[in-house]
Amino acid sequence: MVLNNDIYILFGIFILTYILIIRKSFDKTLAAAIGAVLTVLVGIFIRDPKYRMHDVLHYHDFEILAIVIGILVIVEISTKSGLFHYLSIKVLKLSKGDPARLLVYFGILTVILSGVLNNIACMLIVGSLTFIACERLDLDPKPFIIAEMFLTAVGGNLTLVSSVPNVIVGSQFEISFVEFLLISLPISIMLTLASFAIYRVMFRFSPPTEEEKEQRIEKVNEFDEWGAVDDKAIFYKSAAVLAGTMILFVFAETLEMSLAFVAILGAVSMVFFSGEKMEEALKIDWALIAFFAGLFVLIAGLNKAGALKEFANLLADNLLDDQLASSLIILWVMAIFSGIVDNIVLAAALSPVLLQVSEAKDWNPKAIAWALVLGANLGGGLTPIGAPANVIAISNLEKRSKEKIGWGDFLKFSALIIGIQLIITTVYVALISVFIFTP
Amino acid sequence: MAEENRFETISKRFEKTVKPKLVIDKIGEIKRIIAAMDGTSKSQICLELGKRLSQRYKTHTKFLRIKRYGAHLLDYIYTTKLAAERNLEEIRDKLAPEPGFKAEINLISGVPPEKAQDLIEAALKESGGALGLLIKEIEDFRPDLVILPVPFAEESEIGEEVGEDSLGTALDLILRRTSRSIPFLLVEGESLVSRRNVLCVFNPEQQAESVKITLIHALKLADAGSDVTLLGIIDPILVETFAGVLGEVSKEEPDFSKAKNGLKLRMEHLLEAIQLKIEKKVNLKRKVAFGRTDEVLKATIAETDAGLIVYQSKYVPHDPLDSMADEIARHESQVPVLIVWE
Numbered sequence: 001m002v003l004n005n006d007i008y009i010l011f012g013i014f015i016l017t018y019i020l021i022i023r024k025s026f027d028k029t030l031a032a033a034i035g036a037v038l039t040v041l042v043g044i045f046i047r048d049p050k051y052r053m054h055d056v057l058h059y060h061d062f063e064i065l066a067i068v069i070g071i072l073v074i075v076e077i078s079t080k081s082g083l084f085h086y087l088s089i090k091v092l093k094l095s096k097g098d099p100a101r102l103l104v105y106f107g108i109l110t111v112i113l114s115g116v117l118n119n120i121a122c123m124l125i126v127g128s129l130t131f132i133a134c135e136r137l138d139l140d141p142k143p144f145i146i147a148e149m150f151l152t153a154v155g156g157n158l159t160l161v162s163s164v165p166n167v168i169v170g171s172q173f174e175i176s177f178v179e180f181l182l183i184s185l186p187i188s189i190m191l192t193l194a195s196f197a198i199y200r201v202m203f204r205f206s207p208p209t210e211e212e213k214e215q216r217i218e219k220v221n222e223f224d225e226w227g228a229v230d231d232k233a234i235f236y237k238s239a240a241v242l243a244g245t246m247i248l249f250v251f252a253e254t255l256e257m258s259l260a261f262v263a264i265l266g267a268v269s270m271v272f273f274s275g276e277k278m279e280e281a282l283k284i285d286w287a288l289i290a291f292f293a294g295l296f297v298l299i300a301g302l303n304k305a306g307a308l309k310e311f312a313n314l315l316a317d318n319l320l321d322d323q324l325a326s327s328l329i330i331l332w333v334m335a336i337f338s339g340i341v342d343n344i345v346l347a348a349a350l351s352p353v354l355l356q357v358s359e360a361k362d363w364n365p366k367a368i369a370w371a372l373v374l375g376a377n378l379g380g381g382l383t384p385i386g387a388p389a390n391v392i393a394i395s396n397l398e399k400r401s402k403e404k405i406g407w408g409d410f411l412k413f414s415a416l417i418i419g420i421q422l423i424i425t426t427v428y429v430a431l432i433s434v435f436i437f438t439p
Numbered sequence: 440m441a442e443e444n445r446f447e448t449i450s451k452r453f454e455k456t457v458k459p460k461l462v463i464d465k466i467g468e469i470k471r472i473i474a475a476m477d478g479t480s481k482s483q484i485c486l487e488l489g490k491r492l493s494q495r496y497k498t499h500t501k502f503l504r505i506k507r508y509g510a511h512l513l514d515y516i517y518t519t520k521l522a523a524e525r526n527l528e529e530i531r532d533k534l535a536p537e538p539g540f541k542a543e544i545n546l547i548s549g550v551p552p553e554k555a556q557d558l559i560e561a562a563l564k565e566s567g568g569a570l571g572l573l574i575k576e577i578e579d580f581r582p583d584l585v586i587l588p589v590p591f592a593e594e595s596e597i598g599e600e601v602g603e604d605s606l607g608t609a610l611d612l613i614l615r616r617t618s619r620s621i622p623f624l625l626v627e628g629e630s631l632v633s634r635r636n637v638l639c640v641f642n643p644e645q646q647a648e649s650v651k652i653t654l655i656h657a658l659k660l661a662d663a664g665s666d667v668t669l670l671g672i673i674d675p676i677l678v679e680t681f682a683g684v685l686g687e688v689s690k691e692e693p694d695f696s697k698a699k700n701g702l703k704l705r706m707e708h709l710l711e712a713i714q715l716k717i718e719k720k721v722n723l724k725r726k727v728a729f730g731r732t733d734e735v736l737k738a739t740i741a742e743t744d745a746g747l748i749v750y751q752s753k754y755v756p757h758d759p760l761d762s763m764a765d766e767i768a769r770h771e772s773q774v775p776v777l778i779v780w781e
Binding site for chain 1: 445446449450452453454455456457647
């Protein structure tokens with residue numbers, strides 16, 4: 001058994017690292033790397049044979065890293081092919097430039113794209129088109145951008161690969177792609193519809209005259225969906241590979257393929273069929289990957305030293321025995337903290353702990369997993385810094401509309417929208433906890 | 440910061456997809472024309488042109504002979520007064536060396552110049568002068584086209600007739616004082632009669648709406664079966680300005696290729712959009728050319744055998760006092776120019 005002092009040291013490193021990660025002025029990847037290095041080095045002083053430097057260093061979860069790398073490559077190349085630009089312009093044209101319709105159509109597009117891509121890529125694509133379209137249609141972009149920003153969080157729940165917390169929790173709690181989709185789809189649809197109902201009350205558009213309607217149709221028709229596509233062959237191939245990868249994700253369990261393999265297969269196929277050079281295809285966010293790797297080593301150290309077990313026991317002793325009440329508490333705590341702290345960091349730290357707590361308490365771990373996933377994704381929308389999509393949306397809105405959106409303004413929106421979303425999610429988590437994932 | 444850059448990149452990519460589409464539902468008809476003549480040799484062409492267009496469109500045309508009495512009369516009075524005074528001096532000089540008798544040397548003038556000036560100015564004020572009357576005609580008659588001879592249109596220092604101390608030309612004053620945007624066909628040369636082709640000049644800075652307006656006016660005057668060349672000129676000044684916006688000029692050896700290609704693409708989109716919507720009664724040709732506007736214009740006029748140049752004034756580069764491109768278009772080429780104002 002590892003000495004208690006060692007656990008304190010490891011916890012100290014863990015807390016210090018998390019403080020550095022939270023500090024915006026410090027590079028979070030460097031913080032995770034420092035934490036990982038210190039965690040491995042501590043092995044020199046820990047005499048427990050189970051805690052070997054080699055084990056800790058090689059404990060990073062390849063499954064999660066491979067999924068993230070694979071998806072990033074797929075997103076990078078399919079974005080370059082103009083596929084999502086094409087889709088977005090098609091949707092814009094479908095709206096005929098009518099503001100109410102545009103808000104709904106772009107909202108649905110946001111949910112789907114953040115489900116297939118990730119929240120950042122989705123906000124970049126849909127957000128940038130929104131600004132351009134609003135400028136041409138002489139509309140205020142604020143309602144649209146705010147609507148999209150909060151819907152990226154909803155879309156982040158959609159599939160197992162929509163967001164990193166989903167991948168982490170899914171991998172930890174062994175949730176398959178289809179199983180994830182079956183639970184996430186109903187709540188995502190409910191949250192989307194609820195959001196549209198809120199937006200309908202919040203944002204009112206005066207009905208356009210016949211002349212305005214015609215002018216707007218004319219203006220949206222000036223967008224050429226093929227204009228962003230440089231090579232139609234690559235476009236079609238990217239679409240096929242993306243669709244193929246999604247289908248393989250669905251059948252991965254049946255075909256006994258790991259999700260990591262499907263993601264890497266998709267990425268390799270994408271590079272092969274697009275004719276993209278490997279060095280170009282791999283221009284992905286390596287800092288993010290390094291951040292995950294550091295984080296996983298840090299958590300592995302705690303796990304190997306038995307610290308997570310100790311913490312899990314501590315939590316188990318203090319948490320309620322009731323699965324339903326605990327899952328709801330986890331949902332809200334996770335949501336509130338995700339608004340302040342990076343939800344990836346929280347998911348990475350809490351997943352292994354809560355899995356052990358579930359086992360200790362004889363709960364159904366899936367109920368806890370869903371509380372974690374939904375809380376982590378929706379909570380990102382609570383504050384302007386809760387998710388990168390919020391930062392992108394707000395900074396561009398301020399830059400283009402010259403209107404300062406402070407924390408107070410943001411919280412007015414988020415308290416209402418995320419508040420209602422969380423109430424709906426609470427009911428949903430309660431229902432699945434009682435009827436599907438019974439202890 | 441990285442996300443901000445990506446946002447800008449994606450935005451630019453979307454902006455690239457916006458292709459101006461022109462909806463030219465109806466070219467419209469020319470129902471009323473004013474053809475002004477000033478007695479110069481160019482007036483004859485104005486007359487012929489007015490007659491030809493009137494017959495083609497079966498219009499109601501007003502042919503106006505402009506005589507600028509007011510200003511000319513003042514000039515005459517003061518010039519003759521000056522001549523008489525000079526003559527008086529000559530007489531004094533001749534008599535000076537031969538004294539011995541009493542000589543009185545006086546000037547007798549039927550009309551005191553000061554009083555004449557007052558009278559003329561009052562008359563001008565009342566009528567508005569030739570220019571004022573022409574402006575009134577344009578406002579009342581609401582023509583779809585005004586044909587003006589260049590000598591009159593470009594006469595400067597004419598502002599006094601309408602009570603303005605203006606450095607501009609007669610055309611500038613007319614434009615400033617008329618409430619509607621009317622195309623003005625400025626006649627300098629003689630070649631329209633023999634040449635039927637039309638040269639439409641565009642600039643990548645132009646928006647779809649201004650292209651549409653320019654084109655509609657060009658098509659109104661184009662004969663069926665004639666060649667209409669849509670010329671997009673990418674002037675080096677524009678490339679440099681555009682490159683400046685892109686930040687390319689900060690390099691040691693400026694590379695303007697990005698700006699050049701961007702402008703070329705924009706111009707091609709614009710012309711492509713025009714071609715899609717244009718009526719097939721004319722033979723449409725497209726050309727995008729890099730180079731100084733005046734040089735490209737000169738070369739293309741010769742190349743296309745154009746008998747009419749059409750452009751929107753503000754999109755053919757101007758320097759503060761005059762424009763080389765205007766100079767070429769209006770004077771050197773000897774081709775009538777239809778100038779369109781928004």
